Amino acid sequence: PVRTIAVINQKGGVGKTTTVANLGWQIAGLGQPTCVMDLDPQSHLTLHLGVEPGVNPHDSYELLVTETTASQAALQVAGNENLWLIPTRIDLAAAETELSDHEDRHLKLRRKIAGQNLPWRFLMIDCPPSLSLLTLNALGAADDVLIPLQPHFLALHGLGKLLNTILMVRQGINPTIRVAGIILCMYETGTKLAAEVVADLHEFLQASRNSDLPWAQAKVFGQVIRRNIKLAECPGHGQSIFQYDPHSAGAQDYSALTGQFLELFGTE
Amino acid sequence: PVRTIAVINQKGGVGKTTTVANLGWQIAGLGQPTCVMDLDPQSHLTLHLGVEPGVNPHDSYELLVTETTASQAALQVAGNENLWLIPTRIDLAAAETELSDHEDRHLKLRRKIAGQNLPWRFLMIDCPPSLSLLTLNALGAADDVLIPLQPHFLALHGLGKLLNTILMVRQGINPTIRVAGIILCMYETGTKLAAEVVADLHEFLQASRNSDLPWAQAKVFGQVIRRNIKLAECPGHGQSIFQYDPHSAGAQDYSALTGQFLELFGTE
Numbered sequence: 186p187v188r189t190i191a192v193i194n195q196k197g198g199v200g201k202t203t204t205v206a207n208l209g210w211q212i213a214g215l216g217q218p219t220c221v222m223d224l225d226p227q228s229h230l231t232l233h234l235g236v237e238p239g240v241n242p243h244d245s246y247e248l249l250v251t252e253t254t255a256s257q258a259a260l261q262v263a264g265n266e267n268l269w270l271i272p273t274r275i276d277l278a279a280a281e282t283e284l285s286d287h288e289d290r291h292l293k294l295r296r297k298i299a300g301q302n303l304p305w306r307f308l309m310i311d312c313p314p315s316l317s318l319l320t321l322n323a324l325g326a327a328d329d330v331l332i333p334l335q336p337h338f339l340a341l342h343g344l345g346k347l348l349n350t351i352l353m354v355r356q357g358i359n360p361t362i363r364v365a366g367i368i369l370c371m372y373e374t375g376t377k378l379a380a381e382v383v384a385d386l387h388e389f390l391q392a393s394r395n396s397d398l399p400w401a402q403a404k405v406f407g408q409v410i411r412r413n414i415k416l417a418e419c420p421g422h423g424q425s426i427f428q429y430d431p432h433s434a435g436a437q438d439y440s441a442l443t444g445q446f447l448e449l450f451g452t453e
Numbered sequence: 454p455v456r457t458i459a460v461i462n463q464k465g466g467v468g469k470t471t472t473v474a475n476l477g478w479q480i481a482g483l484g485q486p487t488c489v490m491d492l493d494p495q496s497h498l499t500l501h502l503g504v505e506p507g508v509n510p511h512d513s514y515e516l517l518v519t520e521t522t523a524s525q526a527a528l529q530v531a532g533n534e535n536l537w538l539i540p541t542r543i544d545l546a547a548a549e550t551e552l553s554d555h556e557d558r559h560l561k562l563r564r565k566i567a568g569q570n571l572p573w574r575f576l577m578i579d580c581p582p583s584l585s586l587l588t589l590n591a592l593g594a595a596d597d598v599l600i601p602l603q604p605h606f607l608a609l610h611g612l613g614k615l616l617n618t619i620l621m622v623r624q625g626i627n628p629t630i631r632v633a634g635i636i637l638c639m640y641e642t643g644t645k646l647a648a649e650v651v652a653d654l655h656e657f658l659q660a661s662r663n664s665d666l667p668w669a670q671a672k673v674f675g676q677v678i679r680r681n682i683k684l685a686e687c688p689g690h691g692q693s694i695f696q697y698d699p700h701s702a703g704a705q706d707y708s709a710l711t712g713q714f715l716e717l718f719g720t721e
């Protein structure tokens with residue numbers, strides 16, 4: 186069965202979309218059939234992979250509000266035969282209002298994924314910068330959560346709230362969800378701030394190692410993603426970093442991260 | 454009467470909070486009584502100015518959902534006699550649901566500001582990274598909009614949607630709103646990407662110069678805010694950049710920006 190991974194952080198601009206685009210690309214590139222899903226009305230993952238929002242007849246908006254299935258909503262990404270994308274469009278912003286009087290509004294996505302015979306090994310969901318209905322749908326459907334984190338004070342501050350939300354989801358609609366890992370993004374090597382924040386993070390996780398909290402087993406990936414302007418250039422060309430500049434520091438970092446990801450999750 | 458300025462960009466992590474904290478601090482520091490308001494449940498502006506979210510009896514959540522007035526919700530910021538803060542707390546995230554069946558839910562903030570005899574020259578509102586009810590309340594109450602923009606492709610892409618939302622607000626609840634300016638944040642000097650994005654931005658604005666669109670007069674501030682790690686360190690100390698490291702590039706940039714802001718808005 187597909188392993189569903191929600192990539193979440195309500196703090197804005199910490200590298201969620203960049204991580205789903207590049208990690209997803211490389212996991213597929215190593216032969217693991219992978220689908221990435223855009224669940225942010227900004228449609229940045231869709232753009233990042235070179236697809237025009239609103240053009241595909243089916244997408245994640247349809248997945249939530251109509252009978253469209255995940256397989257129907259997925260399109261194969263040019264240049265990577267093991268990669269699929271469920272794109273989105275700006276209309277997704279209306280889903281929250283349109284579903285507001287549905288009792289099961291938090292479970293729409295879970296119903297479209299759980300128990301379905303989907304042709305992918307991994308399904309990775311890019312979420313918007315909020316803890317709204319769209320993000321709760323991703324948490325309801327996910328087996329695991331990956332948290333991209335910029336090693337800054339404001340970004341670390343919100344982590345507690347995010348983890349509490351995941352705990353609530355575990356006590357409610359999704360009793361098996363767990364936090365698989367934290368990915369340090371936009372890392373500025375040599376800054377005191379990054380070192381302090383990372384130390385704080387390890388101390389925080391250490392304190393809950395032997396608990397049954399959803400983040401008790403969370404791993405801070407050893408490979409950090411360094412700040413690298415090429416990672417900000419490639420979305421403008423509709424390409425992953427591996428297509429745009431395979432020898433850049435950004436490509437090296439995401440390639441090494443992919444190796445650590447597959448060690449953690451295993452391959453088939 | 455107070456001049457109300459909404460600082461908005463639904464793209465996450467582009468420098469909204471950092472700009473309200475530091476620009477607000479310096480405008481007040483030059484003698485113009487200023488209030489900054491935290492309208493993001495993350496409460497990052499509140500933290501940035503050294504205040505604990507949820508401690509103050511009145512805040513922006515109360516302002517929206519109770520009879521609390523703006524003056525009651527404001528507290529004076531230690532160390533800057535002309536600066537006030539309307540803090541917030543995480544409960545603000547619930548305001549959207551709590552107000553969902555109020556006909557006038559978009560006008561709550563406007564009613565608390567318009568026509569009130571407030572003791573400030575400027576009121577500057579920090580918004581969350583979305584175009585939800587909280588942001589629409591800020592747009593409903595604002596005379597002007599300032600748009601912090603990181604010169605990256607993904608950040609520029611969302612500008613069109615933001616401007617269209619402002620146009621809708623102008624055609625509906627706030628007929629005089631205008632876009633006063635765009636502030637380039639986290640600017641990485643010497644990168645091709647920044648130069649390209651800035652060129653695109655100028656071209657886009659040039660095309661609507663003689664129209665009656667809300668952004669026809671929008672100015673791209675000549676002073677950019679360069680990427681500078683001190684700006685990411687100071688929130689962790691609950692200080693503006695001017696308290697934390699007044700000689701840093703970050704303090705120089707925000708100081709020069711303040712001069713250009715007051716040229717545009719005038720002083721009293």
Ligand SMILES: Nc1ncnc2c1ncn2[C@@H]1O[C@H](COP(=O)(O)OP(=O)(O)OP(=O)(O)O)[C@@H](O)[C@H]1O
Nearest residue numbers: 197198199200201202203314371412413417465605
């Ligand atoms: N390691 C990096 N080095 C340099 N730039 C980066 C890096 N990772 C991401 N970026 C750029 O920084 C910006 C923010 O990244 P991204 O959009 O992936 O974050 P996000 O968390 O998805 O944002 P949002 O909260 O708006 O969804 C983008 O312009 C992206 O191109």
Ligand SMILES: Nc1ncnc2c1ncn2[C@@H]1O[C@H](COP(=O)(O)OP(=O)(O)OP(=O)(O)O)[C@@H](O)[C@H]1O
Nearest residue numbers: 197337465466467468469470471582639680681685
């Ligand atoms: N010029 C700069 N140089 C370096 N770091 C910066 C700069 N401006 C802001 N930062 C840091 O970058 C991160 C994002 O900035 P900030 O939180 O102000 O953006 P935002 O738009 O308010 O984000 P959100 O969308 O989550 O509200 C923060 O950690 C902040 O400390």
Ligand SMILES: [Mg+2]
Nearest residue numbers: 201202225229
């Ligand atoms: Mg994103």
Ligand SMILES: [Mg+2]
Nearest residue numbers: 469470493497
């Ligand atoms: Mg902010």
